[in-house]
Amino acid sequence: xxxxxxxxxxxxxxxxxxxxxxxxxxxxxxxxxxxxxxxxxxxxxxxxxxxxxxxxxxxxxxxxxxxxxxxxxxxxxxxxxxxxxxxxxxxxxxxxxxxxxxxxxxxxxxxxxxxxxxxxxxxxxxxxxxxxxxxxxxxxxxxxxxxxxxxxxxxxxxxxxxxxxxxxxxxxxxxxxxxxxxxxxxxxxxxxxxxxxxxxxxxxxxxxxxxxxxxxxxxxxxxxxxxxxxxxxxxxxxxxxxxxxxxxxxxxxxxxxxxxxxxxxxxxxxxxxxxxxxxxxxxxxxxxxxxxxxxxxxxxxxxxxxxxxxxxxxxxxxxxxxxxxxxxxxxxxxxxxxxxxxxxxxxxxxxxxxxxxxxxxxxxxxxxxxxxxxxxxxxxxxxxxxxxxxxxxxxxxxxxxxx
Numbered sequence: 001x002x003x004x005x006x007x008x009x010x011x012x013x014x015x016x017x018x019x020x021x022x023x024x025x026x027x028x029x030x031x032x033x034x035x036x037x038x039x040x041x042x043x044x045x046x047x048x049x050x051x052x053x054x055x056x057x058x059x060x061x062x063x064x065x066x067x068x069x070x071x072x073x074x075x076x077x078x079x080x081x082x083x084x085x086x087x088x089x090x091x092x093x094x095x096x097x098x099x100x101x102x103x104x105x106x107x108x109x110x111x112x113x114x115x116x117x118x119x120x121x122x123x124x125x126x127x128x129x130x131x132x133x134x135x136x137x138x139x140x141x142x143x144x145x146x147x148x149x150x151x152x153x154x155x156x157x158x159x160x161x162x163x164x165x166x167x168x169x170x171x172x173x174x175x176x177x178x179x180x181x182x183x184x185x186x187x188x189x190x191x192x193x194x195x196x197x198x199x200x201x202x203x204x205x206x207x208x209x210x211x212x213x214x215x216x217x218x219x220x221x222x223x224x225x226x227x228x229x230x231x232x233x234x235x236x237x238x239x240x241x242x243x244x245x246x247x248x249x250x251x252x253x254x255x256x257x258x259x260x261x262x263x264x265x266x267x268x269x270x271x272x273x274x275x276x277x278x279x280x281x282x283x284x285x286x287x288x289x290x291x292x293x294x295x296x297x298x299x300x301x302x303x304x305x306x307x308x309x310x311x312x313x314x315x316x317x318x319x320x321x322x323x324x325x326x327x328x329x330x331x332x333x334x335x336x337x338x339x340x341x342x343x344x345x346x347x348x349x350x351x352x353x354x355x356x357x358x359x360x361x362x363x364x365x366x367x368x369x370x371x372x373x374x375x376x377x378x379x380x381x382x383x384x385x386x387x388x389x390x391x392x393x394x395x396x397x398x399x400x401x402x403x
Contacts, residue, residue: 022136022172023172024174025137026139029208031193035059038137053073056106091122097132103135109138109140148219149163156206158206167290182217238266238312240269242257246316250282253338254285255288257270257336264312269292269293270292271295271296297309
């Protein structure tokens with residue numbers, strides 16, 4: 001009865017909107033309006049009686065954004081000393097956690113924090129704030145997603161170095177995509193609403209070329225489409241368990257395990273049999289692999305799988321694998337290279353347009369992919385042929401039926 005009351009109370013808090021929420025504003029390109037929408041929603045929260053403060057905001061000197069941000073108090077930034085003795089200012093997570101503000105505005109979530117900060121990336125700060133009971137309004141552009149960056153780099157012509165894992169986006173309570181027509185973005189650029197006047201021509205020759213904007217828009221819509229697929233709790237689906245053994249860097253192994261789990265439509269869990277040198281690094285690597293950390297199941301260290309609920313066990317080539325193989329198996333076992341020598345392929349399997357490890361695993365079942373355009377000329381045929389070339393590069397036979 002007590003558990004039922006607790007669950008009813010939790011459901012009521014959700015219904016009333018009183019639980020902390022992480023809201024992400026995702027832009028297809030700079031100037032899409034994510035910061036404007038973020039600040040507009042922040043004003044609505046303030047009018048509803050919530051205590052709202054700006055943790056970090058990039059207005060780039062735009063008067064309209066400065067005016068929208070003016071009414072909000074700001075959390076004082078923290079000073080950091082970086083290489084060469086220079087001093088910079090950045091978001092102060094500790095000050096935000098210690099404040100009595102209920103909602104924190106946190107722009108540029110892909111930003112890498114300076115040395116000495118609590119987390120390596122600002123998106124991790126956003127998760128920490130929500131975990132502490134504070135709602136977060138945050139924003140970044142779709143090109144910074146780790147599943148999109150390899151393709152976005154080819155479109156924009158320069159490396160995308162600051163990455164956000166797709167797992168972070170899936171953990172958000174709300175994702176608001178700012179879908180803006182390329183012609184509107186071009187107009188905003190030419191009227192000085194995105195970059196300084198002396199940078200307009202350079203920007204127009206880069207990401208703001210019409211074809212580039214159209215392709216970035218398609219990537220945004222693809223991400224949103226993937227996010228709207230039904231999410232089923234891991235307890236109700238098949239699970240892959242990645243078992244980390246030893247003290248080596250677990251990330252290459254976890255990335256490879258994640259590629260297999262994703263290709264086979266399995267939820268990923270990870271556990272460490274030995275004490276990992278850096279538990280936070282292990283947890284972050286598991287999060288980037290879109291998995292969850294669990295304690296080691298009873299008996300697993302002896303190769304006993306009776307307490308393991310996963311249908312696929314992924315273990316490194318170690319004595320543990322030999323112990324498991326020495327016993328009768330009632331589920332699938334995958335013995336993988338702990339060093340993750342196929343890390344490039346496993347990375348590709350994590351994003352829709354990359355190296356098709358997932359396609360290889362599914363090839364026996366066939367796969368139907370449909371490219372759906374919003375209007376004529378939106379780039380669907382280009383994306384389809386680009387995918388065909390990538391499959392050819394991976395050794396998959398491709399034939400054109402009708403183009």
